[in-house]
Amino acid sequence: MSNCLLEVKDLVTAFTTSKGPLRAVDGVSFQVNSGELIGVVGESGSGKSLTSLSIMGLVPYPGKVVSGEIFFEGQDLLKLEEAEMVKIRGKNIAMIFQDSRVSLDPVCRCGEQIVEAIRTHEKATREEARERALELIGLVGIPNPARCVNAYPHELSGGMCQRIMIAIALSCRPKLLIADEPTTALDVTVQAQILELLDKLRHDFDMSVILITHNLGVVAGVADRIAVMYAGQIMELGDIGEILNHPMHPYTQGLIKSIPKLEVSSKRLYSISGTVPALDKMPSGCRFEQRCPEAMALCATVLPEMCVLSDGQYVCCHKYDTWRSAYE
Amino acid sequence: MNESLLQVRGLKKYFPLRAGMFSGQRGQVKAVDGVGFDVLRGETFGLVGESGCGKSTVSRLILRLCNADEGEVIFEGDNLLKLPRAAMRRRRARMQMIFQDPFESLNPRMTIGEIIAAPLEIHKTFKGSEKEKRIRELLELVGLAPDYIRRYPHEFSGGQRQRIGIARAIALNPSLVICDEPVSALDVSIQAQILNLLSDIQEAFSLTYILISHDLSVVKHMSDRIGVMYLGKMVEIAGKDDLYTDAMHPYTQALLSAIPEFDTNKKKQRVMLKGDLPSPIDPPEGCRFCTRCLQAMPECATLEPRLVEYKKGHFVACHLYPDKAAGVRDAFMRVKS
Ligand SMILES: Nc1ncnc2c1ncn2[C@@H]1O[C@H](COP(=O)(O)OP(=O)(O)O)[C@@H](O)[C@H]1O
Ligand SMILES: Nc1ncnc2c1ncn2[C@@H]1O[C@H](COP(=O)(O)OP(=O)(O)O)[C@@H](O)[C@H]1O
Ligand code: SF4
Ligand SMILES: [Mg+2]
Ligand SMILES: [Mg+2]
Numbered sequence: 001m002s003n004c005l006l007e008v009k010d011l012v013t014a015f016t017t018s019k020g021p022l023r024a025v026d027g028v029s030f031q032v033n034s035g036e037l038i039g040v041v042g043e044s045g046s047g048k049s050l051t052s053l054s055i056m057g058l059v060p061y062p063g064k065v066v067s068g069e070i071f072f073e074g075q076d077l078l079k080l081e082e083a084e085m086v087k088i089r090g091k092n093i094a095m096i097f098q099d100s101r102v103s104l105d106p107v108c109r110c111g112e113q114i115v116e117a118i119r120t121h122e123k124a125t126r127e128e129a130r131e132r133a134l135e136l137i138g139l140v141g142i143p144n145p146a147r148c149v150n151a152y153p154h155e156l157s158g159g160m161c162q163r164i165m166i167a168i169a170l171s172c173r174p175k176l177l178i179a180d181e182p183t184t185a186l187d188v189t190v191q192a193q194i195l196e197l198l199d200k201l202r203h204d205f206d207m208s209v210i211l212i213t214h215n216l217g218v219v220a221g222v223a224d225r226i227a228v229m230y231a232g233q234i235m236e237l238g239d240i241g242e243i244l245n246h247p248m249h250p251y252t253q254g255l256i257k258s259i260p261k262l263e264v265s266s267k268r269l270y271s272i273s274g275t276v277p278a279l280d281k282m283p284s285g286c287r288f289e290q291r292c293p294e295a296m297a298l299c300a301t302v303l304p305e306m307c308v309l310s311d312g313q314y315v316c317c318h319k320y321d322t323w324r325s326a327y328e
Numbered sequence: 329m330n331e332s333l334l335q336v337r338g339l340k341k342y343f344p345l346r347a348g349m350f351s352g353q354r355g356q357v358k359a360v361d362g363v364g365f366d367v368l369r370g371e372t373f374g375l376v377g378e379s380g381c382g383k384s385t386v387s388r389l390i391l392r393l394c395n396a397d398e399g400e401v402i403f404e405g406d407n408l409l410k411l412p413r414a415a416m417r418r419r420r421a422r423m424q425m426i427f428q429d430p431f432e433s434l435n436p437r438m439t440i441g442e443i444i445a446a447p448l449e450i451h452k453t454f455k456g457s458e459k460e461k462r463i464r465e466l467l468e469l470v471g472l473a474p475d476y477i478r479r480y481p482h483e484f485s486g487g488q489r490q491r492i493g494i495a496r497a498i499a500l501n502p503s504l505v506i507c508d509e510p511v512s513a514l515d516v517s518i519q520a521q522i523l524n525l526l527s528d529i530q531e532a533f534s535l536t537y538i539l540i541s542h543d544l545s546v547v548k549h550m551s552d553r554i555g556v557m558y559l560g561k562m563v564e565i566a567g568k569d570d571l572y573t574d575a576m577h578p579y580t581q582a583l584l585s586a587i588p589e590f591d592t593n594k595k596k597q598r599v600m601l602k603g604d605l606p607s608p609i610d611p612p613e614g615c616r617f618c619t620r621c622l623q624a625m626p627e628c629a630t631l632e633p634r635l636v637e638y639k640k641g642h643f644v645a646c647h648l649y650p651d652k653a654a655g656v657r658d659a660f661m662r663v664k665s
Contacts (some may be wrong), residue, residue: 043515043516043517044515082331143602143603154396157605158606160604160606167560185379187379187542187605188378188542188544188583188586188587189378189582189583189586190586190604191586191588192586192598192600193600193601193617195588196598214515214516215516215588216516216590217587217588217589217590218588220588220589220590221589222590240439244590254517255516256515256590258517258519258520259516259519259545259590260517260520260523260545260546260548260549260550261519261545261590262545262548262572262584263542263572265568265569266549267527268524268527269523269524269549270520271521271524272517272520272521273521275485275487275518276517277489278514287476290516292559295332305464
């Protein structure tokens, strides 16, 4: 367990609405080991961003973490005062988003923004910080660092802005980097560059990365493990190779089959019928039940528990009820 | 089967670029710069390339939703770009479009029935009860309940709205349907449903498709032949299997290798492109890809390669493939006069 950097336990995050509390994240548990890259994959609305915002303590009003624990280096982040959380954000845990251009200050030169980030978290003279900023810009693979320092965000492409965001995130040598759809707005050739960069940096900086994406293909090449989310819950969790090659949950199985693959020529795609249930119409049993080709009577009424299939492979489905529960 | 339904020749569109309110015109966006290809009757022709390379502009030029600067679009025998307005309007019933964002393209104040009826009314094909019958029939065809006819777009999910867009597009029995990023805004588990629906409808009505997408896996799955665009130019055209197993243009090779691989056992040797897409306002001289190409040679920076048929049915625009038949078959660049 010494290897574990972050442990999320039974996290529930809900929105207060006129229809009552909507549990957008409902009982999510996973851990992130030091130095690993874990992918969180799910369709839009499955609760990926909300899970990461819960870790950062940045859940937007009227949302709220209702219950659960989030241990970072053994300390429960949910019990910290906001002032203590501020210190952890940016220093120990950093986050980057899909639309980097919006996250950057449009009227401030890129170099200055990195300098600011460095000086918020540590004592450094402007000169020292400037030198570090230049070095970071080089590290994230920007071809002409000296010129980039003086550029405004709108003068840079989407890919370059994302690199600046990564430089800002790295400026304080975080132990954990949460990247929420960092390549979704980018073209495939640029996406490949950014993914390679993230993979390289986590080794160089010895940091853990949570890579959030709706695209299974994105994590396939870089992640060690993945968590597959559906409607606010984790359906399957484990080694990436295991899950891609031998998916166990009916949702993961359907998802993988339904994605067109370059190397396969087929006339028809497999498709999962129906749509994701709305938050206020979540079934009381398994959330995938209405769309599941293997659903049993039990599935409609009883929420399945996380089961351990083998060392480190978890699945949340009644088909595996005879296996050992993860909570024992 | 090998008959062309649509022939595009030397198509060109430069958008004027205005820098500020008072400074007048400052250069041009070379959005589409001499693009040519054929679409065969009954096939799906895929158009792939990164955002901004001119795919949507090509489709808008074909339908004359914006005016081309140069070129020919020959559809069922006539050059559409020279057709008088009234004749073009009649012809437009034969060519329809499906858009990326089904919500943006549906009027929120119209019921589903009215939305689907709009093209039927413009072209006066069906009247009264016959019209309502046709709409119900169309809804059923795209997998929606016929009773949805009086509902509004906001009551539907993204996938359902795309079904409505498809019903509207096929209402007039078109022969050509241009699908511009039809599944890009949809969730993965819904994409497959819509792609299958598009295939079923194509078969049922013998439609010809142009399928535009930035996602090569989607294009490869759906298409018979594929054209690859880069910065306003067509760089390669080939049958889908040929393109996948024997990509010739270095850009196509990079695009294929950038696609995230599913199989984790096979860590692929990536052809990693450096840098970003140059601006279409001031594209590189010579080959437009020369600034990012790993195999660029001196002539690439000065001489523009032409799209030539290097192998049967496989066209490529790249100096790595010497133009054997120069002058004989200057494939799709020439505008017939
Ligand atoms: N401010 C809000 N009020 C109510 N519901 C919200 C709000 N923000 C997000 N949600 C809901 O929470 C769920 C999870 O959202 P999110 O974590 O952003 O999903 P993802 O990142 O996987 O796309 C969604 O169903 C969304 O509709
Ligand atoms: N109406 C317009 N005015 C000015 N520039 C345009 C217009 N439409 C498209 N463009 C520019 O033309 C280029 C090609 O755009 P588009 O055809 O939409 O590309 P794609 O569909 O491949 O993403 C882009 O640089 C875009 O900014
Ligand atoms: S629990 Fe039941 S409904 Fe849910 S995925 Fe498993 S088999 Fe399907
Ligand atoms: Mg999100
Ligand atoms: Mg487009």
